[in-house]
Amino acid sequence: MYLEMRNINKSFGSFRASEDVNFSVEKGELAALLGPSGSGKTTILRMIAGLERADSGDILIDGKRVNDIPASMRGIGFVFQNYALFRYMTVYDNIAFGLTVKKAPADAVKNRVHELLRLTELEGLEKRFPNELSGGQRQRVAFARALAPEPGLLLLDEPFAALDAKVRKDLRQWLRDMIHRVGITSIFVTHDQDEAVEVADSIIVTNKGRVEQVGRAYKIYKEPETAFVSQFIGEPVIVEDFGKLNGYEKGDFDRAIIRPEFVEAFKSDNAHFKDIITYSQKGVIKDIVFKGSALELRLNVNGVEVVTHRSLERRPVEVGEEMNVIIYRLFAVKDNTTELMQNSYLLKDDPTGEKLEKYLYSDGGYFAG
Amino acid sequence: MGYKKKKSTRFLMITVSTLFVGLMLFLPLVMVIINSLKKGFEFYLQAVSTKTVISALKVTLLATVITVIVNTVFGIFASILLTRFSFKGKQLLQTLIDIPFSVSPVIAGLAFIMMFGRMGWAAPFVDAVNNAFGWDIKIVFAVPGVVLATIFVTFPFVSREVIPVLNAAGSDEEDAAALMGAGMFTIFRRITFPHMKWALLYGMVLCTARALGEFGAVNALSKTRGETFTLPLEIDALYLSGSADSITAAFAVSSILVLFTVVLLVIRCVLENRSKKAQEEQKRR
Structure with missing residues (x-):
């Protein structure tokens, strides 16, 4: 030292x-x-x-x-x-x-x-x-x-x-x-x-x-x-009522930090996500901000506002459009402690991450090629 | 841009200012020179080389030189103290330094009489010092009193000019130099002094100009013509003696001060430009 x-x-x-x-x-x-x-x-x-x-x-x-x-x-x-x-x-x-x-x-x-x-x-x-x-x-x-x-x-x-x-x-x-x-x-x-x-x-x-x-x-x-670090690093969006989101229970926690990369928003006819579409819930686009390299979408999901980034290469979206939203994970915060929480639906159905792997990375998957 | 819209406004303002400056400032000075030469150049030379005038010139120059030195040293100390240290009563000290600006010089002169005069509270100290060293220094109604009064009156000029410059410069460079192991004197010589240089000179010029012309405070403390009189007092004495010759002589002696003023004005103008430039450079950074 x-x-x-x-x-x-x-x-x-x-x-x-x-x-x-x-x-x-x-x-x-x-x-x-x-x-x-x-x-x-x-x-x-x-x-x-x-x-x-x-x-x-x-x-x-x-x-x-x-x-x-x-x-x-x-x-x-x-x-x-x-x-x-x-x-x-x-x-x-x-x-x-x-x-x-x-x-x-x-x-x-x-x-x-x-x-x-x-x-x-x-x-x-x-x-x-x-x-x-x-x-x-x-x-x-x-x-x-x-x-x-x-x-x-x-x-x-x-x-x-x-x-x-x-x-x-x-x-x-x-x-x-x-x-x-x-x-x-x-x-x-x-x-x-x-x-x-x-x-x-x-x-x-x-x-x-x-x-x-x-x-x-x-x-x-x-x-x-700590709660502070989870809120200071990255692009944190603070969500109070995260129990309203599919796959999460609020329990004793005060609130949650959801970064844009934790959120997936896709159109209902997107074939890549057909295996897990049942775990998703509807979200309406409230606002679209052009960030240069990507779009920033603000969505209202069951009364909760979440933010995600969307590649410009994907199909265009518009304000008011209904999307299917899945939150992969989030940081749940209580006092100054923080805990990484995985989507329980995904976890139950896909504990090894096999399906996630398939729809994201397999040959026909989202990030393929 | 607000005022520049109308051409006539501009013309009017220039005319008024020029006329005012010309009538109130420039013309009187020209009149001094004209009057001083009214009885010919020979008379002029004679008038400015009498015993009392030479003595007054000497006293004036002596008082001015000592004043500028003392006030420069004090001004540097005060500016560094007031910009680089924080302590209780700093605001009060800053206000005290400015006292000469708000107190009438005559009162300053009287205050010195009260202090060092025969009945003054500081008189025993002066006596004690004189006894101890076998000196016979008198302060009131003597040259030391003249010097003290001049110092008092011109006290704030240097620090007034230097303080804003040091504030603008900040202490980062001094901190950086100290961190690299530079001592106090090195820091002053290589960093602080170059910052304050032009402002310091400008303050010294202002101090000189004011010291040369001081009348009120000196008048209270100087009563012997030909010994402790300064140029302004000598001029006053000549003028009051009333004969046509002595009035012309008064103008002749005045022209010496006017000459000093013109020289100082030129230096001042140059310095003001330099220090403004230096400050702008600092602001740009």
């Missing part, structure tokens, strides 16, 4: 910014601190950096407790949210700053800066000032500047927040590749789950100062452990 957070607590006045925070990050791993704004993720990052002090608990970097070590001695590179590039210094001086303040010899500084300029593809821009750069170039300068003193741990505070949508997408991949190439242990803060899922190896989900779940991106997406 390169970084370990043990029972960290932090309050600002009466506001508890961190409550019993525990997690660790392996060497060379790229981790995301993901949570809504005000969830305490930035406070955690700032405590690791030494910009805030933890009230209690231990922060270990490379096995050493660093709580009492000043920020500048922790061997950390920090990329600020708006990059905080030195406006009155050139790109070269920006990158060299961390080395020159530590009185590194001039030729060592020069070599290191040129190495980083090459790495971040900023060669030829070293004499420019930050305001003469594009958003993406600025991010790369900030990245190079943080890496220059060869830190053991790289921290990035919302590294994509200051960029416009198109550049953001390109840079996600760039940053991911670059961090893996350099091999530096990194943690970045984000409130954007797409960003976390796409860029990070592992994700730490925070809410109200607590860590909700830690794990691989895939696992967090497929197997949320």
Whole structure:
């Protein structure tokens, strides 16, 4: 474990910014601190950096407790949210700053800066000032500047927040590749789950100062452990009366989270679904939203509103049309616990998933070919 | 765009403003120069090189230089304190710094008399210091009093200009530099100072202009012509003595101050442009 957070607590006045925070990050791993704004993720990052002090608990970097070590001695590179590039210094001086303040010899500084300029593809821009750069170039300068003193741990505070949508997408991949190439242990803060899922190896989900779940991106997406995570990740639709849906009993649960991919809506003459049409129930299309790559359908199923995506390759549908709807599964929520619930009709009739397999994946199946 | 619609409105506004500025500001200054040369250039040179005028010029320059240095140093400290630290009573301190803007300079001068004069509460301290070091420093009705009064009056100029600039710049860059191990002095020299540079110079120019022309506060504390008088006091004395010659001499001495003003105005104009540009650059980021 390169970084370990043990029972960290932090309050600002009466506001508890961190409550019993525990997690660790392996060497060379790229981790995301993901949570809504005000969830305490930035406070955690700032405590690791030494910009805030933890009230209690231990922060270990490379096995050493660093709580009492000043920020500048922790061997950390920090990329600020708006990059905080030195406006009155050139790109070269920006990158060299961390080395020159530590009185590194001039030729060592020069070599290191040129190495980083090459790495971040900023060669030829070293004499420019930050305001003469594009958003993406600025991010790369900030990245190079943080890496220059060869830190053991790289921290990035919302590294994509200051960029416009198109550049953001390109840079996600760039940053991911670059961090893996350099091999530096990194943690970045984000409130954007797409960003976390796409860029990070592992994700730490925070809410109200607590860590909700830690794990691989895939696992967090497929197997949320708390009600909060199931509602925060993916495209959740909250359904109170999910007992009205075929195949489910509400029991003690408060409500359910139904993601669009959990819902199948098909026309009654669709041959692929003829085996399971008896398990479906009628749903009327209330609204259709064109999302570019797919349609988003809002359906009224027995008084419950559910959402599903529909491929543009399928037959056209219209508002008011009656569809047959099956909910494969959902996350049932009680307090802050969540449970994956399978459609009991499907489960009873098809416990091994054989039929599902057949109508979806067999030669004549829905996803065939 | 609201006002720009009618051409006649524009014409009217330009005419009124130009006339007003011309009549109220520019013409009087021109009259000073014309009047100062009324009795010929030789008289002019004579008038500005009398003993009392030279003495007044020296006192004025001395007071101005000390004032600008003190207020610049204080202004930098105050701006950093008020923009980078939070503490109890910050709002109060900010208000206190602005006092000279709202208090009449004459009152400021009288306050110093009350403080350092023979009966003043600070007089024993001054005596004690003088005794201890064998000095004989007088404050009231002496040059130190003039300097103190000038400092008081021009106190807020520098911090007034610098504070908004530091607020706009934010402290991110300083945090970043500190995180990389830069010390306080390095941070100031390489990051904070370049941010405030133009605003600081602009504040210093304003401070200089005001210090050169200060009358009220200095008048209360300076009573000896030829020793503690500043240029404005000397001009006043010449003018009040009433003879035609001395009135022309008063204009001649005034023209020195007008000359200073013009030079400062040009510098100010240049600096204002530079600091505006620098601020716009910051806003763009």
